[in-house]
Amino acid sequence: MSTETITHDVIIVGAGLAGSWAAMTTSKEGVKDIGVLSKIHPLRSHSGAAQGGIAAAINNIRPVAGTGPRGPLEQIPAGDPTVDSLELHVFDTIKGSDWLGDQDAIEILASDAIDIVYEYEHMGCVFSRTPDGRIAQRRFGGHSVPRACYAADWTGHMLLQTIHEQALRHGVHFYSEWYVLDLIVEENICCGVVAMDILTGEIHTLRAKAVMFGTGGYGRAFKVTTNAHANTGDGVAMAYNAGVPLMDMEFVQFHPTGLYRLGILMTEACRGEGGYLINNKGSRFMENYAPEKMELAPRDLVSRSEQIEINEGRGIGPDGKGIHLDMTHLGREKIEERLPQVLKIAQIFAGVDIIKEPVPIQPTAHYSMGGIPTDVHGQVIADAEGNPVVGFYAAGECACVSVHGANRLGTNSLLEASVFGRRSGYAIAEFIKGGAELHPLPGDPGKHSRQRIERLMDDSIGDKRESTAEIGRELKEMMTNNCGIFRDANGLQSVLNEVKQLQERFQNSRVMDRSHRFNTDMQNALETENLLTFSEVIISGALTRTESRGAHSRTDFPKRDDDNWLKHTIAHKNGDELPILSYKDVNINWEKNPPQERKY
Ligand SMILES: Cc1cc2nc3c(=O)[nH]c(=O)nc-3n(C[C@H](O)[C@H](O)[C@H](O)COP(=O)(O)OP(=O)(O)OC[C@H]3O[C@@H](n4cnc5c(N)ncnc54)[C@H](O)[C@@H]3O)c2cc1C
Numbered sequence: 083m084s085t086e087t088i089t090h091d092v093i094i095v096g097a098g099l100a101g102s103w104a105a106m107t108t109s110k111e112g113v114k115d116i117g118v119l120s121k122i123h124p125l126r127s128h129s130g131a132a133q134g135g136i137a138a139a140i141n142n143i144r145p146v147a148g149t150g151p152r153g154p155l156e157q158i159p160a161g162d163p164t165v166d167s168l169e170l171h172v173f174d175t176i177k178g179s180d181w182l183g184d185q186d187a188i189e190i191l192a193s194d195a196i197d198i199v200y201e202y203e204h205m206g207c208v209f210s211r212t213p214d215g216r217i218a219q220r221r222f223g224g225h226s227v228p229r230a231c232y233a234a235d236w237t238g239h240m241l242l243q244t245i246h247e248q249a250l251r252h253g254v255h256f257y258s259e260w261y262v263l264d265l266i267v268e269e270n271i272c273c274g275v276v277a278m279d280i281l282t283g284e285i286h287t288l289r290a291k292a293v294m295f296g297t298g299g300y301g302r303a304f305k306v307t308t309n310a311h312a313n314t315g316d317g318v319a320m321a322y323n324a325g326v327p328l329m330d331m332e333f334v335q336f337h338p339t340g341l342y343r344l345g346i347l348m349t350e351a352c353r354g355e356g357g358y359l360i361n362n363k364g365s366r367f368m369e370n371y372a373p374e375k376m377e378l379a380p381r382d383l384v385s386r387s388e389q390i391e392i393n394e395g396r397g398i399g400p401d402g403k404g405i406h407l408d409m410t411h412l413g414r415e416k417i418e419e420r421l422p423q424v425l426k427i428a429q430i431f432a433g434v435d436i437i438k439e440p441v442p443i444q445p446t447a448h449y450s451m452g453g454i455p456t457d458v459h460g461q462v463i464a465d466a467e468g469n470p471v472v473g474f475y476a477a478g479e480c481a482c483v484s485v486h487g488a489n490r491l492g493t494n495s496l497l498e499a500s501v502f503g504r505r506s507g508y509a510i511a512e513f514i515k516g517g518a519e520l521h522p523l524p525g526d527p528g529k530h531s532r533q534r535i536e537r538l539m540d541d542s543i544g545d546k547r548e549s550t551a552e553i554g555r556e557l558k559e560m561m562t563n564n565c566g567i568f569r570d571a572n573g574l575q576s577v578l579n580e581v582k583q584l585q586e587r588f589q590n591s592r593v594m595d596r597s598h599r600f601n602t603d604m605q606n607a608l609e610t611e612n613l614l615t616f617s618e619v620i621i622s623g624a625l626t627r628t629e630s631r632g633a634h635s636r637t638d639f640p641k642r643d644d645d646n647w648l649k650h651t652i653a654h655k656n657g658d659e660l661p662i663l664s665y666k667d668v669n670i671n672w673e674k675n676p677p678q679e680r681k682y
Contacts, residue, residue: 086286086287087286087287087289087523089289090116090117090290091113091114091115091116091290091292092105092113092292092294093274093275093292093293094117094293094294095118095119095275095294095295095317096120096296096317096478097119097120097256097296098128098129098242098478099127099238099242099245099478099496099499100477100478100479100499100500100503100506101118101120101297101478101503102242102245102248102249102296103499103504104294105118105249106254106507107503107504107506107508108510108514109252109253110252111507113510113514116254116255117255117256118249118255118257119257119275119277119288120256120257120258120260121259121261121262121280121312121605122312123259124256124258125242125243126312127298127312128299128310128312128313129241129242129298129496130238130242130243131239131310132237132238132239132495133235133238133347133351134222134235134237134351134354135222135230135231135232135492135496136195136199136230136231136232136241137195137229137230137494138171138195138196138229138231139166139167139171139192139229140196140199140200140231141158141165142212143155143156143212143220143228144156144157144227145228151374151378152376152378155220155221157214157216165227166227166229168193170227171225173675174224174225174226174491175188175191175485175491176487176675177224178224178487178489179484179485179486179488180382180487180631180632181487181488181644181670181677181680182487182488182632182650183486183487183488183668185668185669185671186671187458187483187484187669188485190505191485191494191502194504198500198504205245206247207240207241207244208233209232209233209240210232210233210234217231218231219232220232220351220420221354221378222351222354222378222492223350223375223378223379223380223381223384223492224375224380225491225493229493230351230354230492235351235421235422236422241500257279259279259281260278260279261278261280261605261608262297262316262320263276263530263534264276264323264324264527264530264531265474266324266524266527267326267474268521270471271471272292272293272462272473272474273289273290273293273473273521273522274287274293275288276288276527276531278535280600280601280605281599283597283599283600283604285528285531285532285535287528289520289523290520291473291518291519291520292474292514294474294475295320295321295477296476296477296478296499297317298313298317298480299313299449299450299479299480300318300334301313302314302315303447303616303617304334304562304566305558305559305561305562306340306343306344306345306444306446307340307345308337308345308346308347308447314609314610315450315480315612315613316609316612317453317454317476317480318331318453319611319612320612321454322615322616322655326471327652327654328452328455328482328653329452329455329653330451330452330453330482330487331452331453331653332621332624332627333486333487333632333634334447334450334620334633335381335382335450335451336381336385336445336566336567337350337446337447337448338350338359338384338385338388339353339446340443340445340446341427341428341441341442342403343404343444344431345444345446347427347446348427348443350492352407352409352424354378355416357377357407357409357412358377359377359388359407359408360406360440361391361405362396367396368387370387371386372387372682380491381489381490381633382632382633383682385567386567388405388444389567391405392404392405392444403444404443406440406442406443407436407442407443409436409441410436414437417437424436425437445567449479449486451482451487451632452482452620452623453476453479453480454480454481455482455483455484455652456475456476456483457483459475459508460475460477460502460509461474461475461509462475462481466652466666473513473521475509475510477502477506478498479495479498483498488631488634489633534608535604535608538592539596541596543592547590547591548587548588549592550588550591550592550593550603550606550607551606551610553584553587554606554609554610556580557581557584557610557614560580560581561577561620565577565620565621568636569624569634569635570636570638574624574625575625578621578625578660581621585615588610591607618660619661623653624636626651626663629646629647630642631647642680648668648670648677649666650667650668651663651665
């Protein structure tokens with residue numbers, strides 16, 4: 083494992099929407115020396131798995147007058163009054179966030195949305211269309227009007243292909259299948275990363291004037307999840323280890339419709355297009371929980387409602403832990419046109435033909451609201467006062483800006499990754515053109531990574547050695563059982579103790595594969611270590627937050643408590659001890675959007 087130092091003006095880790103937008107924009111702004119590292123081929127980034135849509139108040143579609151909240155849609159004829167507005171997109175997002183979202187950032191999200199959707203279109207993105215050729219829109223949970231622009235149920239795939247092509251066109255250099263192990267931060271200045279070329283196993287130090295993370299989410303800390311294998315929160319773990327804080331990590335979104343037992347996503351567009359949720363009594367139970375919005379209430383509420391049905395014995399399936407998602411009334415034509423991927427997924431993974439029968443689903447870990455705290459320019463902040471980590475930027479799911487607060491609305495995340503990826507690109511270009519420098523690297527920056535790898539391969543401890551895979555399996559099981567949709571002090575305290583024990587056991591764990599070339603066993607072990615690192619932050623935040631807000635639902639503290647908890651959690655690493663927690667005010671426009679009770 084030789085070491086070589088590579089230098090770029092800008093290093094971006096992650097080639098999903100956030101990283102690719104940042105790279106393309108930086109290049110368009112005239113800073114050309116950019117290296118993008120991705121542990122998987124860029125087009126396999128999880129952004130490409132997104133199905134349902136990207137939100138923007140472009141006002142192409144409205145409900146047919148007098149047909150109610152689930153009635154048919156029609157295009158808005160030119161000159162007719164519109165149904166959507168920036169104010170409404172902002173309000174829906176704030177309400178969805180249970181008032182924990184920062185309202186200045188949400189205003190930027192909504193207003194940049196329109197522009198970014200048209201920029202995608204002008205770059206050639208293949209959106210689904212209205213009969214007269216405008217971008218079609220569909221309904222989505224928690225949005226008051228049809229706002230989701232989509233490409234059948236391949237939206238993320240289309241967006242990612244588009245932006246990747248453009249990044250290549252602008253000369254961005256991609257390091258495909260490079261695994262980043264460490265972020266180098268010295269005295270609050272970021273000066274590079276340490277990475278492994280997965281093909282050869284060689285460790286390299288990469289120096290840069292600016293580093294940007296678009297490393298995606300952390301849903302793989304849970305057993306049942308929609309997330310790709312790559313979504314192991316490496317970026318948040320690396321930042322935390324380097325002394326950068328993490329924000330609002332306790333807020334993890336559970337999506338209401340993952341395939342039963344597997345977790346694979348059946349997009350919310352299934353309900354957006356009119357699908358029903360049915361319990362074992364054949365009843366559309368959402369009328370008891372959200373009589374107005376029904377199945378299109380926000381995800382936190384629908385997932386909790388499903389879980390209550392399951393817990394009270396009204397679930398389906400051999401163990402009663404499923405719910406039926408029924409789309410049979412939508413008809414073959416609509417399903418084949420709007421939901422072709424979902425049709426295939428249900429066929430292949432569940433053996434169910436959704437045109438003819440309901441498909442069993444269950445809530446599944448889906449999205450990470452928390453992450454690396456940034457300002458609205460992607461600049462990472464070092465503390466609650468907002469001091470910057472110089473030269474370090476983040477956007478997309480690994481970041482917390484925070485537009486989603488305690489609960490994200492569907493279709494706002496492809497949007498966030500695009501909008502704040504692009505804004506990071508502008509900020510990075512300005513930073514470099516303003517005279518940013520390469521800072522000297524401290525000592526031997528690759529040492530820590532090399533030691534981690536050598537230890538995992540060291541066989542001298544013989545029988546004492548543990549399997550890294552088994553430790554990962556136990557972690558995911560515990561996180562799902564005790565830090566899932568419903569939480570309480572006892573469960574959280576026990577899972578916190580267990581994670582601490584797993585961290586200790588990990589020190590005796592070893593990989594089976596001792597080779598250097600394409601050692602996926604080693605990569606899985608490094609990822610498991612990252613899961614163990616940030617899981618304690620999720621649990622510590624959840625245990626301390628004695629209220630229920632958005633996706634964080636404490637059965638022992640069932641009410642939202644604005645007097646004590648209308649604030650963001652900031653967690654700093656504290657050696658091997660539990661994180662040090664501090665708090666940051668939420669940015670609220672008290673005149674326009676003061677906190678209200680959240681009802682649907
Ligand atoms: C199944 C599914 C469906 C979804 N559907 C929608 C939807 O319809 N609408 C919506 O708005 N949102 C949706 N989301 C959420 C949305 O897709 C994501 O939040 C968003 O795409 C994240 O983009 P990103 O650029 O931040 O990260 P990602 O696209 O996840 O990319 C992360 C990148 O980081 C790289 N990386 C990570 N760690 C390392 C490392 N250690 N070294 C090197 N590279 C690394 C990866 O290789 C990858 O390139 C969905 C999510 C899922 C899981």
